[in-house]
Amino acid sequence: MAKCKAKRKYEDEHRTFLEEWEDAFFFIEQNGKALCLICNTMISHFKASNLxxxxxxxxxxxxxxxPKGTELCKQKLSTLKSQVKRQSQMFQQLTKHGETVTLASYKVAWNIARAKKPYNEGEFLKQCFADVIETLAPDY
Incomplete structure (x- = not known):
């Protein structure tokens, strides 16, 4: 009886993104995948044939x-790369803002639980909102 060979797995091939693919195919590496700078499509496997x-x-x-290698091509590539970078920075800022809002709500919930007070008490709510402002706008 013959032995069956195990199927090759993509992870075992240890493929890496090559910098020359940026100029040749307008792709960059982002989060372990190849991102097309023109249409923002992600290609999961780093293979030159796929790109x-x-x-x-x-x-x-x-x-x-x-045409490849021209100054106009290099300029277009750098413009597209900077657009992707700005877009990812914007999403990171939005994520950070969402995290601070969540943290502020946790602080309010903590104060409520610790004081065993209802929401309608004035001084207690004043302290809660002071904690919220401290979290959301620390330099205010």
């Missing part, structure tokens, strides 16, 4: 308009 097929089938006009 090339995506670029040739969906963005053939870009290849004709911006």
């Amino acid at each position: 090339q097929r995506h670029f040739r089938t969906l963005h053939a006009n870009i290849d004709k308009e911006l």
Whole structure:
């Protein structure tokens, strides 16, 4: 009886993103996947054939308009990369703001539980809102 070979797994191939793919196919690495800078599509496997097929089938006009190695092509690539960077920074700021709002609500809940008071007591709520302001706007 012959032994069956185990299937190869993608994780075992140890593929890495190559910097030359940025210039050739307008892809960058983001969160362990290849991101197309033109259409924001994620390709999960770092294989030149996958990136090339995506670029040739969906963005053939870009290849004709911006010949590889020209200054215009490099300028377009840097512009697209900076747009992706600004977009990710904006999302990080929104996430951080959401985390601070959640933290502020936890502080209010903590004060309520610790004081064993209802919401309608004035001084108690004043202290709760002071904690909220301290969390959301520390320099205020």
